[in-house]
Amino acid sequence: MNEYAEFFELGFDVLMHPLFIRQNNYFQHNTTTLFEHSILVAYIAYLVGSKLGLDTQSIVRGALLHDFFLYDWHTEGKKVKKPIHKKHGFKHAKYAYENASFYFTINQKEKDIITKHMFPLNIKPPIYYESWLVNFVDDYVTFSEYFKNNKNKYNNLIEYIYAKLKTS
């Protein structure tokens, strides 16, 4: 099985979920949507994780759901008293876990990946290698989205996912 196919299979139930797909309506960094950002983080972490012999199932599911907070953090702030974009960095890992565990069955490792991905902004450090990996890959992908335009590098992956979603 090739890497795209294995990745899709590991994240199948999350990738197919309508709320996950809805994240394509929210921009995360620059022109990258939250849907694309989550897939990129999960895919890169999956590639590194399989080289290191880590638990790729938890890596893919945890990373796909690491930003599953389900609002547009750029605009929501204007509607509430305390601007959400100011506290977003501190709170969204908790919101993501609340949503993830409501809609999916989440294991301990996946929980750690989601809730600790903003360390050191959230003070509790990750306890699994898998969580550290997703934490680093998220920073790397975020940095690339802001400062380099290497989105095209992953166009084939995103197109593969779209095609699978249409036919699954």
Ligand SMILES: [Fe+2]
């Ligand atoms: Fe995040």
Ligand SMILES: [Fe+2]
């Ligand atoms: Fe992220």
